[in-house]
Amino acid sequence: MASIATCFTLPPKPHPRLISKPSLFPIRPSTSPPLPPFSTRLRHSRPSLTLARAGLDALTGIKPGAAVESDKLPSDVRKRTMDAVDACGGRVTVGDVSSRAGLKLNQAQNALQALAADTEGFLEVSDEGDVLYVFPKDYRAKLLGKSFRMRIEPVLDKAKAGTEYVARVSFGTALIASIVLVYTAIIVALSSSRSEDDNRGRRGRSYDSGFTFYMSPVDLFWFWDPYYYRRRRVQSEDSKLKFIESIFSFVFGDGDPNQGIEEERWKLIGKYITSKGGVVAAEELAPYLDLKGGTMDDETYILPVLLRYEGEPVIDEEGNILYQFPSLQRTASSQRSGRKEYVGRRWADFVVGVDKFFSEKKWQFSSTSISERALVAGLGGLNLFGVIILGAILKDSTVAPVGFIKFITSIFPLLQIYAGSFFAIPLVRWFIVSKTNADIEKRNRARLKSARALESPDISLRRKLLSARDMAQQTVIGQDKIVYSTDKDLIEQDYEAQDWDRRFREIEKSD
Template sequence: MKPPIYSYNRRAVESRLVQAFRKRGREATVADLIAATGLPRLQIEETLPQVVRDYRGHLRVTESGEILYHFPHGVHHRERSPRARAARLLRRIGRGAAAVGKLVFKLWIMLMLVGYFVLFVALVIAALMASLAASAKSEGRSRGRSIGGTYMMTRLIQQVFWLWMFSGRRRGYGYRGAAIGSGIGGSRTRSNGLDWSASRSEGDGPPLHQSVFAFVFGSDDPAREWETRERQAFVELVQTHKGVVTLDELRAMSGRSLDEAHDLMNRMLLEYDGEPDVTEQGSLIYRFPELLRTAEPSDRRGGRIDRLLPAMPTVPFNDNSPGLNRWIGVLNGVNLGFGAYFTGFGLAGGLPEEGFGLFYSIVVVLFSEIAANPLGLVLIGLGVVPLVFSLLFYLIPVLRWRIVSQRNTRIARRNARQDVLQGLMAAATTGTAEVDPHAIVRGTEDRDEIRLRLEVLNEIAAELQADIEAEEAPEAGSAEFAANLAGGAAHDRLRYRFPDLVRQQADVQRLREGINPDDYRTGKVVFDSNE
């Protein structure tokens, strides 16, 4: 039987700690929590990582070297608060509605886009045939043209069907779209993005209906497994740095913001049995000794942070070729035009006998053979429905493009932060406190990228309490002044110094030198259940 100190209600301990934090103004040390709750130190220390993680806490180090648990956003559970529960419920409803809507719209696309396109083209051919038949003077000419029109319509339906269902697979009717970046599809031999070749096209690309879905809903997210890759990189960071890492090293590896890095570190502490600690010089570090107990050789030391995790890939609009996207847009544009045409004339009423409305009148006459109310059927079936569908077909990609653009902006900032922090950490590891902004923007000539990196540098300088020094500016009116002004190089006169970062890295490096990886070796096998 476990002693009472080891057997306890974890939820009750968590509740008492949360109440203590709220009474003490969102921050406290372990000693403060012991005094406020009367709980054993072991129970508090075992429960604190969970509290810090669930309530988005941060760790601070005081001048005396004590760890101060701080909750800058208030002591609110990220999942149990009314706001979090409502947000989670809305997300679930939204995901469910999006999944259902996506499935329904996919089926609608298959029925509507090509179906209506074929129907409209068939109506044009039928109207042309009727017009020719009415004006023909000989029965032979009428029959010949009727047979020719029927053959044209049959071939059109056949070609569109094979293109829709089996393009990219069916021999002789394939297309090969020049994919963007991912290499999907084959080479393109025509400027419109389609290759109507008689060769085997099996495996050259996805069917056209999948490309249409990608046009509307996008292709697979290239970063869908990013969280897993980030975790693997973190474990490698710990193992190559002797089980000791800092928050700044985690940020340099991942490119996360300060709050995001705190959240990730808290989660890693909880999931990988880590613990925060403070060095004798007052540097906050995080130890993960259990991750060092590996059967791999112990010579994996000092791995470079910039090689652990690559830049996060941006999200493409889709993987279709530009030419294929244009053709899909044209196909929907035809439906949009006909839908607007029939809606306009249907609402206007009447049957024009000549001019632009003659085609509408012929279609109404044709539909009178199969419907008692051809005017209503034409208005709704050929006007309103394809018009609404076509507008949605354009609207959804436009909205998605805006969402993708915003996400790519966040990804670009994250990648810039990762780049800048890795440069700062590399300089700090060698004992260099001063950073030249030119080194931060070296290798890029894009003005937006340069501006983004400098914004990130200023953001990081504020977070790390860097010293910013300004050199003496050139005299106004001089050639050097004019050159700087024209190039937008105001940062040329600034120098950034990160003495605290250099001190921290030197402190942590001394600590790592005192850690012997052999102490964590698994050793020889002394028992095997198979023997």
């Protein structure tokens, strides 16, 4: 506990509720005489006034129409932000988007600014200095009409998927092609050798040996038919791989099963913190994090959460260290905070709509069935055996390197590499998968253990959780709290901005 306390001796940082950034709209105070003072709720402390004024000053930067600002965002950040905006009904705070999309606060703010600039969204400022982003219902259509990148992304995604499919099928086709070439070369070489021994002058005319083999290059294309094995074999589900793709799966596996799971982890954490009114104990987040040494003795495991959501430690009346996230306590939509609903209830029953702990998926060696794996391994072994035999034959000086044999000799190193790597890669991968799964199992057990500790907390942990619920708060910013909006008439907006700015300056000077 002492180690975590020493991590927070840094000077206090600015309130994360409103960060001054270049504006979306070129709005400047006019020189017109001010209207009579308007009625606002200016009953707040200097930090809130300063932040609100910073919000007004931030409205003078990005000029809409000059460029598509959303194209400068990473595609993943843009998509997650838009999904969060849709989930919140088009009116959001930075904290709403950060918690729902699992983004860092600065990422969420930059994305919201860019989207608002491109889609004719506008800002609202509350009497406490909170900034809300409001988007029109058709903002996606407006953005799609401006952004060439968004229009081309679906095409690129399909092209990427097609390329991956071609790679998988090509590797499987290469095994069939290798077997055909290797055993054809063996037959040709043996026939040529017998012809030399018989001294019949038919060197290189192996087709007279009594064996006839013909395969048109077109015949390989049936391997490329995505629906071939679906027609030839009755499959109950599409989850079964086609045989040619199962060859690639056997050698290289099926990719990371936890791809994109970090995004889900941060969504869970953000959703949990928000549902608890922005104040939590470290033990509450342990089921979602990677615990150092698998225990909760050292609370440094919560540092990544504090950095992402700009949280800060607070001390309750009993001396317990809790963690507050001010930006996640301000929302544009009503959400349950669960302040005192915990009393007399199990933690498992109390958590609503959030998974009890974060679980990683284990890696599979291959998604193929046992019979498919045996067939693939058998073909690979047949190919490896043929390459070994062909290598011994090619070392025989009596075999003349002409025609087809000359071609096979030139590509023989590639055939050897393919045959050897067909088993070397899966062997190495098996050890890696085993070690990775052991680590995943260890982390999952630690998170499950911490989740079970919360289901039946001891007296000290229970008092700590109750204290966190008592300190929790959530401010829903409704229309009644809005004192400034960039969506208003320009003249009215200039007057109000000028009067508001004057009032802020007067109050700041009086301090």
